[in-house]
Amino acid sequence: MNKTYLILLVVIALGMGAILSMYGDSSSYVSFAEAQKLQKEVHVVGQLVQPDSILYEPLENPNYFTFLLEDEEGKTKKIIYRNAKPNDFDKSEKVVVVGKMNGANFEASNILLKCPSKYEAEIAQQ
Amino acid sequence: MKEILYENEHLLPGNIGKFMVVLAFVSAIGSAVSYFFGEKNKDHSWAKLGRLFFVLHSAAVVGIFISLYYIIQNHLFEYHYAWQHSNKALPTRYMISCFWEGQEGSFLLWMFWHSILGIILLFRSKAWESSVMAVVSFAQIILGSMLLGLPIGEVTIGSSPFNLMRDVLDAPIFQKENYMTFIQDGSGLNPLLQNYWMVIHPPTLFLGFASSVVPFAFSVAGLWRGKFTQWIRAAMPWTLFCIGILGLGIVMGAFWAYESLSFGGYWAWDPVENASLVPWLVVLAANHVMLIQRANRNHLLLSFILVIASFLLVLYATFLTRSGILGDTSVHSFTDLGLSGQLLVFVFFLNLLPILAISKKRIESFLIVFFFFVVCLLNFFFPQDLRWLNISAFILLNAFFGWRLYHHLPLSRQEENIYARGFWMFIGSLILLLSAFQILLTTSIPVFNKLFALDLAPPIDVIEHYNQWQLWFALGVTTLTSIGQFFSFKQKKKGKYQKTLLILLILALFLGGFLWWQMGFSWKYGLLIISSLYAIFGNLFYLLDIQKIRWKLMGGSVAHIGFALMIVGVIISGTQKEVISQDKSGILEKEFDLNMAGENLLLWKNSPTSLGPYLVTYRGDTSIGPDIYFQIDYEHKNGKEKFSLFPNAQIGEENNLMANPATKHYISHDVFTHITSIPIKDEPDEWKNEITQIVGIGDTLDRKGLKVIVESIEEAQDLEIKADLIARATIKVLSVNGAKYAYPKFFINGNQSFTVYDALEEEGLLFTFRLNPQNSGDMNIVLNTAERPAQPDYIIMKAIVFPWINLLWLGSIIMTVGFGISLVKRMKDV
Numbered sequence: 001m002n003k004t005y006l007i008l009l010v011v012i013a014l015g016m017g018a019i020l021s022m023y024g025d026s027s028s029y030v031s032f033a034e035a036q037k038l039q040k041e042v043h044v045v046g047q048l049v050q051p052d053s054i055l056y057e058p059l060e061n062p063n064y065f066t067f068l069l070e071d072e073e074g075k076t077k078k079i080i081y082r083n084a085k086p087n088d089f090d091k092s093e094k095v096v097v098v099g100k101m102n103g104a105n106f107e108a109s110n111i112l113l114k115c116p117s118k119y120e121a122e123i124a125q126q
Numbered sequence: 127m128k129e130i131l132y133e134n135e136h137l138l139p140g141n142i143g144k145f146m147v148v149l150a151f152v153s154a155i156g157s158a159v160s161y162f163f164g165e166k167n168k169d170h171s172w173a174k175l176g177r178l179f180f181v182l183h184s185a186a187v188v189g190i191f192i193s194l195y196y197i198i199q200n201h202l203f204e205y206h207y208a209w210q211h212s213n214k215a216l217p218t219r220y221m222i223s224c225f226w227e228g229q230e231g232s233f234l235l236w237m238f239w240h241s242i243l244g245i246i247l248l249f250r251s252k253a254w255e256s257s258v259m260a261v262v263s264f265a266q267i268i269l270g271s272m273l274l275g276l277p278i279g280e281v282t283i284g285s286s287p288f289n290l291m292r293d294v295l296d297a298p299i300f301q302k303e304n305y306m307t308f309i310q311d312g313s314g315l316n317p318l319l320q321n322y323w324m325v326i327h328p329p330t331l332f333l334g335f336a337s338s339v340v341p342f343a344f345s346v347a348g349l350w351r352g353k354f355t356q357w358i359r360a361a362m363p364w365t366l367f368c369i370g371i372l373g374l375g376i377v378m379g380a381f382w383a384y385e386s387l388s389f390g391g392y393w394a395w396d397p398v399e400n401a402s403l404v405p406w407l408v409v410l411a412a413n414h415v416m417l418i419q420r421a422n423r424n425h426l427l428l429s430f431i432l433v434i435a436s437f438l439l440v441l442y443a444t445f446l447t448r449s450g451i452l453g454d455t456s457v458h459s460f461t462d463l464g465l466s467g468q469l470l471v472f473v474f475f476l477n478l479l480p481i482l483a484i485s486k487k488r489i490e491s492f493l494i495v496f497f498f499f500v501v502c503l504l505n506f507f508f509p510q511d512l513r514w515l516n517i518s519a520f521i522l523l524n525a526f527f528g529w530r531l532y533h534h535l536p537l538s539r540q541e542e543n544i545y546a547r548g549f550w551m552f553i554g555s556l557i558l559l560l561s562a563f564q565i566l567l568t569t570s571i572p573v574f575n576k577l578f579a580l581d582l583a584p585p586i587d588v589i590e591h592y593n594q595w596q597l598w599f600a601l602g603v604t605t606l607t608s609i610g611q612f613f614s615f616k617q618k619k620k621g622k623y624q625k626t627l628l629i630l631l632i633l634a635l636f637l638g639g640f641l642w643w644q645m646g647f648s649w650k651y652g653l654l655i656i657s658s659l660y661a662i663f664g665n666l667f668y669l670l671d672i673q674k675i676r677w678k679l680m681g682g683s684v685a686h687i688g689f690a691l692m693i694v695g696v697i698i699s700g701t702q703k704e705v706i707s708q709d710k711s712g713i714l715e716k717e718f719d720l721n722m723a724g725e726n727l728l729l730w731k732n733s734p735t736s737l738g739p740y741l742v743t744y745r746g747d748t749s750i751g752p753d754i755y756f757q758i759d760y761e762h763k764n765g766k767e768k769f770s771l772f773p774n775a776q777i778g779e780e781n782n783l784m785a786n787p788a789t790k791h792y793i794s795h796d797v798f799t800h801i802t803s804i805p806i807k808d809e810p811d812e813w814k815n816e817i818t819q820i821v822g823i824g825d826t827l828d829r830k831g832l833k834v835i836v837e838s839i840e841e842a843q844d845l846e847i848k849a850d851l852i853a854r855a856t857i858k859v860l861s862v863n864g865a866k867y868a869y870p871k872f873f874i875n876g877n878q879s880f881t882v883y884d885a886l887e888e889e890g891l892l893f894t895f896r897l898n899p900q901n902s903g904d905m906n907i908v909l910n911t912a913e914r915p916a917q918p919d920y921i922i923m924k925a926i927v928f929p930w931i932n933l934l935w936l937g938s939i940i941m942t943v944g945f946g947i948s949l950v951k952r953m954k955d956v
Contacts, residue, residue: 062709
């Protein structure tokens with residue numbers, strides 16, 4: 001039965017490895033204040049409170065997009081995303097930014113959008 | 127309260143639909159009950175009745191389908207489903223896609239496939255019919271209830287696709303009798319679903335999902351009848367069918383993502399993609415374990431567990447994607463209809479079937495059902511926080527099941543010899559399971575957050591997180607597919623193929639090493655390419671030399687070759703892909719990181735720009751319906767290669783761009799082009815500062831600081847306007863973007879004359895001219911110019927070259943063919 005146990009042991013070890021790696025690689029949802037402290041890549045969930053702050057000037061630089069985001073503690077930071085402005089951005093109310101703080105600004109490597117379901121808004125208008 | 131008599135509603139199709147839903151539900155119950163007694167009493171007349179009920183059920187499902195399609199096709203927007211998922215502008219060819227945008231439609235599609243599969247089983251399952259069909263009918267009861275929309279107290283069971291707008295939404299306009307006059311159009315189908323691949327990919331994927339019920343039903347039937355090993359032979363063609371179709375569905379999804387999504391790739395380890403990959407890996411492992419079982423009677427327990435697990439994982443995948451629990455982690459957004467609780471209860475329900483099937487004593491079955499209902503009731507009355515109870519109940523039930531299986535089954539206690547094929551197939555299956563386990567874990571992070579009140583976010587670099595594990599699993603699997611087949615099932619000693627295997631390995635090392643050196647892979651990918659080539663060579667040799675191409679036997683090898691080819695395609699296209707739209711202009715900025723050139727590039731209209739090996743020119747846009755097509759000309763710098771691409775976009779609310787890429791396909795590489803941004807076109811200003819002056823040929827004027835040259839006037843033709851004389855002027859404007867030409871026209875017909883202007887929007891200049899006869903007989907050229915702010919015309923785009931991506935698609939086709947060949951062989955076995 002030695003072989004069976006050996007295989008079982010390897011499988012369990014790999015399974016545990018997968019669990020540990022899931023836990024170790026996982027990031028966390030934090031506020032800007034914590035992101036400042038941690039100085040590593042994190043997820044920040046926030047609201048677009050100032051639609052006027054959305055700035056994308058493709059003629060100047062098509063890979064530079066900034067806006068102001070208010071996190072769940074009510075703190076607002078400038079987000080810099082060195083890429084084109086994501087489609088559907090203006091429609092989204094909730095935004096998740098992935099990245100880290102760089103001085104006073106948040107350098108986003110990725111932006112995830114949550115759009116409100118469009119039909120609720122329409123019916124409200126009627 | 128007075129009842130309101132609404133005007134202009136079409137209630138008949140909805141009422142027919144609702145009736146069909148109830149009929150489908152009731153006939154599924156009838157079928158399940160009849161088949162149950164047919165099986166229990168070994169009574170053929172019960173089974174006959176079950177058959178009748180199932181045919182009735184299938185007809186009702188088709189009826190639901192037709193009713194809903196009728197509503198969508200006739201734009202009956204009084205129905206919420208039609209209003210939410212379609213509109214009048216939707217082309218007929220995409221109407222079928224409305225079924226999979228909504229949750230109700232998806233359950234309907236699932237039921238539809240179950241019905242078709244059930245009808246096939248009526249003819250093909252022979253002696254197994256009553257037990258297998260009892261299980262399938264039971265699954266149909268559960269799916270059918272998801273469409274009921276039946277209110278019981280506070281909760282509603284299911285959600286009906288035939289709900290009226292005024293039933294669903296609580297708005298004051300529904301107090302008006304003529305509310306229909308206010309609802310002129312629906313809110314439309316997501317433009318991403320308006321795509322050829324989105325018409326065929328979801329039904330294929332759902333057929334794959336749906337077919338997993340059949341092996342599951344056979345395993346339950348095997349337990350129920352005590353035919354613990356015989357069910358495997360009958361279930362094997364269905365397992366292969368499930369693998370083939372589900373695999374095809376996944377690849378189609380990848381191809382759709384590649385062809386129509388903006389992220390520039392075919393696989394992003396998105397939770398929705400993973401949710402369908404995990405069951406596929408598990409069914410694949412199940413298939414291999416079942417093969418070993420058929421050959422040497424080992425691994426019976428694992429066959430049961432994997433077949434049941436793959437079905438439960440399909441349900442879990444549905445729960446993940448449809449419950450909204452993925453929330454922030456997935457780019458796919460599905461709305462929750464509040465059915466997730468119900469869906470979970472049903473996963474438990476179906477989980478009970480095999481457990482009940484193995485319990486032979488009535489009191490035991492009774493206790494299990496009683497236990498289950500107590501847990502359900504507790505959840506119903508104390509919905510706040512019973513997750514520990516639920517988790518424990520789930521584990522307890524399945525642990526009990528495992529224990530019963532272990533004691534009931536005629537398990538072989540003999541250990542596999544390491545020179546036997548079964549041993550290596552088993553190791554391969556374990557690797558597939560580990561691969562599935564790792565994907566499942568990280569994908570389930572949002573579920574763990576809910577269950578254990580954690581606050582984990584997915585890994586920052588998701589792709590790298592999965593790749594670092596999956597790479598080694600792929601390495602193991604590809605190597606084993608090559609070695610495994612050279613052992614026989616009964617082998618006890620080293621075989622005669624050692625030398626062959628060594629030669630093939632050297633061959634793979636040479637070719638793989640060459641590619642490694644040529645393409646500069648990292649060492650991990652270098653090893654994987656060698657192991658994949660080894661798999662291809664090994665299976666090819668086995669196919670040609672050992673099997674002598676007997677087509678009935680070659681399914682496995684063909685599928686292995688396809689799989690390995692896919693891996694080769696993935697490695698090369700993934701590691702060698704090159705973003706050629708590098709924008710380095712921003713690097714001059716102070717805060718810009720030097721090694722971070724942007725991936726999006728600005729292209730002025732008609733101004734050739736260098737992109738990698740190409741000179742690329744944006745030529746302008748054309749609107750076809752709601753779509754805007756952008757013509758982008760590519761010319762290779764060596765002058766030999768020339769093509770145009772037409773990526774398109776729709777402009778949604780608030781000027782949101784919804785873009786579809788376009789790709790030029792070559793055998794060796796693809797050029798992928800995607801529009802990321804276009805200037806917002808405002809309502810243009812009026813033309814002003816009109817100046818009229820007499821000019822001569824060759825005169826140079828100055829407008830807005832640009833040189834305007836009157837080059838020539840010629841007689842011309844016009845396709846639409848007939849006139850005695852048509853004159854065309856050629857006016858050259860020297861702008862920053864080089865020379866531009868405007869061609870205004872002047873017409874004389876009898877006594878009448880008129881002009882047709884030509885405008886250069888990017889420069890904001892408009893030209894008209896007349897020819898005035900002079901006394902001397904000469905003509906005076908009277909040029910009229912006007913100006914307004916320039917409308918810049920440019921696009922921001924991204925272009926990626928994917929080398930050898932066709933190996934991936936070719937591999938997937940070969941793999942599917944392989945499964946097909948095996949399926950035919952196993953069907954003949956039954």
